[in-house]
Amino acid sequence: MLDSALSIFRTGRNLARLMEGLGITLQISAAAVGLSLLLGIPAGLLMAGRRPLIPKLLRLYLEIIRVMPILVLLFLFYYSLSRFLNINLSAMTVSVLVFTLWGTAEMSDLVRGAVSSLPRHQWESGRALGLNEMQVSLYVVFPQIVRRLLPGIINLTTRMIKTTPFVFFINLPDLLKVGQQIVEVSGIRNPLSSVWVYGFIFAVYFAICYPISLLSRYLELRWQS
């Protein structure tokens, strides 16, 4: 049993290729989550603001992205864009782009929710103590928003990581795609290969996402007390 498992990972460059696949998965996740934070936070602050037009436009964007399956977006940017506009983007670029579009939309909504759930009186009682606008943001508003926001951000991060295997369909050799290729090749000689390879992938995703999940629970508990 164990031999059959080990032999798969020892054959050729199988293990190295899985690691390369994992590298791609992590690159897409990290880039998309980072960019989503960078773009989503200001977008969310704008959505919570009182300017008349911008929140509506951002809301529209959010709704469009939300109802659109990720896979459709991936196909749209990977296949359709090149046909219509003759823009050829690499599978990697398309992946980061699509996951950032999605992540930004969700992130902005999280930020908007956190900001507008803070009672207006918190600003006022800060001002009444003589704090200027900058100090009110720094000492009163920002720490509370971060606390309200972090569980949501962490949840979104794991959701984004979990969704990356969709890049499979635009032929990006991420962890899952590489695993599938290995199973296809070694499946003839080793009928249990799918168990070992997909089991391995399962363990890897678990090892990435579970600690993030634990971190979220830890922070929630710590800020509660």
Added chain:
Amino acid sequence: MVNSQEILKIKDLEKSFDGVPVLNRLTLTVKRGEVLVVIGPSGCGKSTLLRCLNGLEPVNGGQIVFEGQILTSFQTSWSRVRQRIGMVFQNYELFPHFNVLENILLGPVRVQGRKKSEALEKAEFWLNRVGLWDRRESFPRQLSGGQKQRVAIVRALAMDPEIMLFDEVTASLDPEMVREVLDVILNLAKEGLTMIIVTHEMAFARAVADRIIFIDQGVIVEDSPPETFFENPATDRARRFLNIFQFDGVQRGSRGTGPKTVPVRL
């Protein structure tokens, strides 16, 4: 005539929300050490008046002069002024992510730039006074409403304000907690702190006030000592308002005489 005793002069103050006037050329002078209790029907503009005094609401007209400084001007640095005019709100509004001590020290240390040791000494003094020094490490959600409000009062006092504004500070409290908060304010009054208090606690108003200011529809209808106001109000409007707080008790007489009504004193 300039009177050095006058700490606050409000002249023809006007404020409206969406074109609806709330304060209507309101004029009022407060002397140092005076305790003013502002009462009136809801929506009469009493809370708005307080909020205008420390710039939480911009005014539409008139003048506010605080210690010789005209506050109703473009150049007013409200964050400076608010360090000298303390305000306590109905819903305490402590900062939930800070404990009691951090709530109190934020203003003196971060805004006024005082030494932490000095601010801490003052915080200890006031917290002891309101009986909450033991709770200095607690977070707001671990405190009762009355305790939160006492902390909120200490937070404002820690800035050494020259005037304190109290905006219906007992309106959200359970009856048994009202007393502990009012006692704190009563003690401050005894020490000569200048205060403007908006409240619906009539017995407290009578006990604490040097002057009762009765506001209706954005103007001061009566401005008189508490005895005069409660015993012998000059206007019909005030009399009708005070009647709201009176109940006719039903006293069951012996059989045959039927019930008769007796007024119950506050």
